[in-house]
Amino acid sequence: MKALLPIVLLVGLMRSEPAVSQSRNSSPLIGSWAVDVSRLPMPPEGRPKSAIITFSDDGAGRWLTKVDIVYANGSENHSTGTATLDGKSSAVKGSDEADTAAFKMPAPNVLIMALAEGGVPASTRIYTVSADGRSLIETAVYFGNDGLPIMRTHYFARLP
Numbered sequence: 072m073k074a075l076l077p078i079v080l081l082v083g084l085m086r087s088e089p090a091v092s093q094s095r096n097s098s099p100l101i102g103s104w105a106v107d108v109s110r111l112p113m114p115p116e117g118r119p120k121s122a123i124i125t126f127s128d129d130g131a132g133r134w135l136t137k138v139d140i141v142y143a144n145g146s147e148n149h150s151t152g153t154a155t156l157d158g159k160s161s162a163v164k165g166s167d168e169a170d171t172a173a174f175k176m177p178a179p180n181v182l183i184m185a186l187a188e189g190g191v192p193a194s195t196r197i198y199t200v201s202a203d204g205r206s207l208i209e210t211a212v213y214f215g216n217d218g219l220p221i222m223r224t225h226y227f228a229r230l231p
Contacts, residue, residue, distance in 0.1 A: 098179045099200040100126045104207045104227035112223055117143055123230065126182070129153070134174055136184075138166070160187075169193045205229050 106122040120141040127135045133153050140148045150166035154174045163169045169186035176182050180200040186193040194213035201207070207227035215221050 098126075098128070098176065099204045100176075100180065100182055100198060100207070101128060102126065103230040105230050106209075107226045107228065110226050119143060120145075124227070132156075134176075134182075136172075 103123055103125040108118045111118050122140045125137040129135055132155055134156055136152045138150045148167055150163060152163040152172050154161040154172055156174050156176045158173050158175050160171050160173050163172050169188050171187045173185045182198040184196040194211055197210045199208050209225040211223045213221055
């Protein structure tokens with residue numbers, strides 16, 4: 072369960088223009104997003120009660136990410152990270168999955184996040200905002216205990 076939701080990122084429609092040519096503030100990723108827990112690929116009794124990810128830009132070229140999860144048993148996890156969008160590593164605080172992240176934004180509506188814990192790769196997350204800006208898809212890629220790659224898709228809705 073924790074491998075499915077920590078610090079998150081998504082996939083979808085990609086624009087052809089480079090993200091560098093646009094202001095980060097114009098990214099439709101900015102805002103808060105709630106996962107549709109009913110669509111999580113896990114048994115209903117193991118699904119979290121809620122998972123919300125918030126993306127913002129600090130105006131100084133850093134991307135801020137906050138993830139708030141309330142697990143099925145009522146326990147909570149709150150993680151944060153601040154990163155540049157150039158692929159350089161930065162610290163993650165409070166995550167069950169990662170202590171380091173690197174971000175790239177190949178298009179204004181797409182964010183790629185690589186996560187590691189203790190210097191070991193944890194997952195890659197690709198976040199993509201729909202054309203209407205109301206939904207977000209996260210594709211999470213990680214490796215199972217057998218060493219084989221696993222991909223999961225998570226669906227989010229924009230919060231007001």
